[in-house]
């Protein structure tokens with residue numbers, strides 16, 4: 057993560073979200089497990105990590121040989137031989153092996169996540185009731201005050217009244233959908249969907265962002281392996297036994313070889329200037345959008361911005377089949393083939409924007425999602441340039457005889473070359489890092505309260521006002537911890553009292 061990303065959030069009239077305010081929340085959510093080896097231990101400082109939080113973080117206790125080879129190839133091709141001091145300090149430019157959320161201490165070899173870390177230990181609380189297989193179909197508004205929700209359970213609709221406030225945490229797709237179903241959104245979109253507009257706000261469901269991925273494929277030498285052949289390997293039974301007895305080994309491994317580079321280091325000055333000009337020419341309808349793009353341009357110009365993420369995916373990636381059917385993304389492995397690895401190339405600050413909107417008042421119908429992937433020409437060029445660099449790093453492995461070959465694409469042509477741009481357009485997918493559809497300053501205020509409504513907040517990735525250079529989950533936990541602080545700061549009594557006498561009548 058990069059500290060300036062959260063300072064950029066704060067620049068949207070939301071000083072509550074500066075990195076100095078969020079760092080304690082990152083730490084509060086984390087339980088860093090003591091690294092087993094010295095190099096890993098040197099790369100984490102207690103200044104930036106929690107050791108008593110609910111989410112366990114740990115380093116792998118096993119790795120593929122190719123992980124290290126690629127790490128070294130990236131270091132030498134980029135000229136950045138040292139790993140970042142602590143990649144979680146707010147500066148992660150360079151190449152390193154990342155922490156993952158595998159619990160290697162308490163529930164050994166299992167994933168540590170919101171369900172296991174936050175929910176399970178709270179299940180016995182008297183003030184918690186979880187309704188499974190239940191869809192919230194509407195927030196009940198009474199004179200612009202959220203007084204409860206309607207839910208669907210086993211085909212029946214029920215109303216649940218609130219004594220304090222409603223908090224929507226339905227994610228980047230579900231939260232704007234729920235607001236729109238409840239009459240909060242763009243009047244034209246609500247009218248077309250047959251929903252009465254109670255609180256006009258054209259920003260709901262706009263500003264969808266994701267990190268876009270393309271990848272460079274490489275083929276290993278005969279006898280070397282990735283996860284492609286692991287399930288059919290003669291050693292697999294031993295790996296299974298190892299996992300069952302010690303909860304260690306390949307089956308407790310999480311891919312974590314990665315690195316970040318500034319885009320500025322990957323393109324010629326003239327190419328960078330052209331991308332910036334293209335972004336400056338973007339038609340913007342709001343000050344918010346204009347400010348966002350100014351931040352994107354600053355990231356492009358900066359020699360220290362972690363603009364591009366490189367991530368080793370220890371298996372083949374087949375975009376041609378996987379884009380339309382993601383169950384086929386990692387392809388079928390044939391025993392006669394050599395194992396493959398994909399080097400994912402992920403743009404962290406895209407200029408493209410998408411939308412999530414309802415088209416019907418039926419809560420059981422999915423909203424229409426237009427992710428807007430690569431809709432901005434500057435993103436196509438940025439991704440092509442980043443792929444080109446990855447190709448060069450892979451070629452150094454071919455030259456050194458470490459791998460059999462680079463599978464795709466051809467990276468020897470210039471950035472303007474049609475084939476490279478076509479390659480990234482045809483070989484790309486979202487990183488599942490959707491954010492921004494109920495953005496701070498546009499849809500919610502700095503305390504995550506929905507604008508124009510009392511007693512309603514949104515707390516999830518949809519409130520991120522601009523992109524971050526990181527996989528999102530750690531920030532989602534930090535945002536939730538920060539939201540808890542803000543809710544307490546507002547005061548139960550205060551917020552309750554502020555709702556006014558007409559609300560009390562309903563409670």
Ligand SMILES: Cc1cc2nc3c(=O)[nH]c(=O)nc-3n(C[C@H](O)[C@H](O)[C@H](O)COP(=O)(O)OP(=O)(O)OC[C@H]3O[C@@H](n4cnc5c(N)ncnc54)[C@H](O)[C@@H]3O)c2cc1C
Pocket residue numbers: 190191192193225226227228230231234487488489490515516517518527528529530532
């Ligand atoms: C396949 C995949 C892989 C990922 N890998 C990583 C990774 O390796 N590292 C990382 O950092 N991040 C990763 N992410 C991203 C990360 O999981 C998300 O950013 C994060 O989960 C977002 O959290 P959230 O609370 O905003 O939303 P969500 O986790 O999506 O939670 C929203 C919940 O609300 C429920 N919901 C929605 N609407 C309603 C409704 N009307 N009524 C009731 N319930 C509703 C949904 O079912 C869902 O359970 C990945 C995401 C995906 C999809």
